[in-house]
Amino acid sequence: MEMYRRTFAEINLDHLQHNIQVLQRSFPQVPFLCPMVKANAYGHGDVQLARFLETLGIRHVGVCLIEEGLLLRNFGVKAEILVFRGFDREGAEKILQYNMTPVVTSWEQIDYLEAAATSPVGIHLKFDTGMNRLGFRPEEAQKLFDRLWQNKKIRLKALVTHLFNGEDAVDPQGLSAEQLRALHKVSELFKPFDIFCHALNSAGILSAMLLKDQGIPADHPLFLQNWGLRPGLLIYGYNPLVQKNFGDLKPVMSLKSHVATYRQLRVGETVSYGGTWKAKRESVIAVVPIGYADGYHRILSNQSSVLFAGQRVPLVGNICMDYLMLDVTDVVQGQDLKQFKDQEVTLFGYGSDGTFLSPEELAAQARTITWEMLTSVGERVPRVYTGAAAGFISEEVGG
Numbered sequence: 001m002e003m004y005r006r007t008f009a010e011i012n013l014d015h016l017q018h019n020i021q022v023l024q025r026s027f028p029q030v031p032f033l034c035p036m037v038k039a040n041a042y043g044h045g046d047v048q049l050a051r052f053l054e055t056l057g058i059r060h061v062g063v064c065l066i067e068e069g070l071l072l073r074n075f076g077v078k079a080e081i082l083v084f085r086g087f088d089r090e091g092a093e094k095i096l097q098y099n100m101t102p103v104v105t106s107w108e109q110i111d112y113l114e115a116a117a118t119s120p121v122g123i124h125l126k127f128d129t130g131m132n133r134l135g136f137r138p139e140e141a142q143k144l145f146d147r148l149w150q151n152k153k154i155r156l157k158a159l160v161t162h163l164f165n166g167e168d169a170v171d172p173q174g175l176s177a178e179q180l181r182a183l184h185k186v187s188e189l190f191k192p193f194d195i196f197c198h199a200l201n202s203a204g205i206l207s208a209m210l211l212k213d214q215g216i217p218a219d220h221p222l223f224l225q226n227w228g229l230r231p232g233l234l235i236y237g238y239n240p241l242v243q244k245n246f247g248d249l250k251p252v253m254s255l256k257s258h259v260a261t262y263r264q265l266r267v268g269e270t271v272s273y274g275g276t277w278k279a280k281r282e283s284v285i286a287v288v289p290i291g292y293a294d295g296y297h298r299i300l301s302n303q304s305s306v307l308f309a310g311q312r313v314p315l316v317g318n319i320c321m322d323y324l325m326l327d328v329t330d331v332v333q334g335q336d337l338k339q340f341k342d343q344e345v346t347l348f349g350y351g352s353d354g355t356f357l358s359p360e361e362l363a364a365q366a367r368t369i370t371w372e373m374l375t376s377v378g379e380r381v382p383r384v385y386t387g388a389a390a391g392f393i394s395e396e397v398g399g
Helices: 013-026 038-043 046-055 066-074 089-097 107-116 138-148 175-189 202-214 359-365 370-375
Strands: 008-012 060-063 080-083 101-104 121-126 154-160 196-200 253-258 261-265 283-288 305-308 311-316 324-327 344-350 383-386
Touching: 008 013, 008 344, 013 046, 013 202, 013 383, 038 046, 038 370, 046 060, 046 066, 060 066, 066 080, 066 089, 089 101, 089 107, 101 107, 107 154, 138 175, 154 175, 175 196, 175 202, 196 202, 344 359, 359 370
Parallel strands: 008 383, 060 080, 080 101, 101 121, 121 154, 154 196
Antiparallel strands: 008 253, 253 344, 261 283, 283 324, 305 311, 305 344, 311 324
């Protein structure tokens, strides 16, 4: 891969494999394991990760957009691709043409599929149990049963819901428990279809793992049935249960750049647009070629720190579209700057010495969430794949 600007996202496939194996060991009999690779695999590279996941025995992957599914198919991904976003008649035709599986959320979508199908098409049916975004109401279950039972065009394979507050899934009286009970009740009606249900996102999955370790009674809603799994954030190495420790996940992405040049400032000189940072001493400023156009949020200006030569240094001045600046005075003071030429900088993830800076910390500083920090890493940032399986990733596959 040619890089004229050494700014890149390092994707550790060994860590991804580890996180998948954590799931596989914890849920050996799960009927459905569908890693979510939507939004460019949470910023990690959807084509590359989907292809790699197939080598780990993964048979389903989830996307939001039809366009995302088409990209995977066009690059040879053979796994079953679930499309979670709604679709019109044209979208239904494209889903069927490329052998993808629609998650159906409206009556119109059933009409579109019946009109487009030339042979039976398998679907997953989504019920809205509280998210109030997409899906059928539970009270529509009987009418749906009647529409789909012995339908010559459509084969119901699974029922779906979405936990909107999965962080409370450990609580048998919480909102997630209420949602799971609602879907379980609906699934009883659909038993003649021989379906399964998937409902557990990353927070729900980790909650179930914690409860298993604690020996919670089997009548907890998390264990009403063998729920299918749709992991997102956790396969990329992060725990959404911020109040509960789960140390067995390994972060997959590290965002890195290097120092392009150094500026030596006198007392009173300022840095970047607006002059929001002023040197209180003679200072050495490192200029790094990454900015908000690459997904490093401008709100982090004068707030965050990065890893430079194994040490944290503060980001100073306003983040630019293409650059940001660091005060490295304390690290380089009294030393020859030549030894820090092209010094690697880690914006989040693992530094070359193993030091770790979490995007969760940056998310808190930016008043956002870890998901956004990962998915914000822009398309012009190359993904560089590392680990024992890195050779599997074709250099010809775009990032």
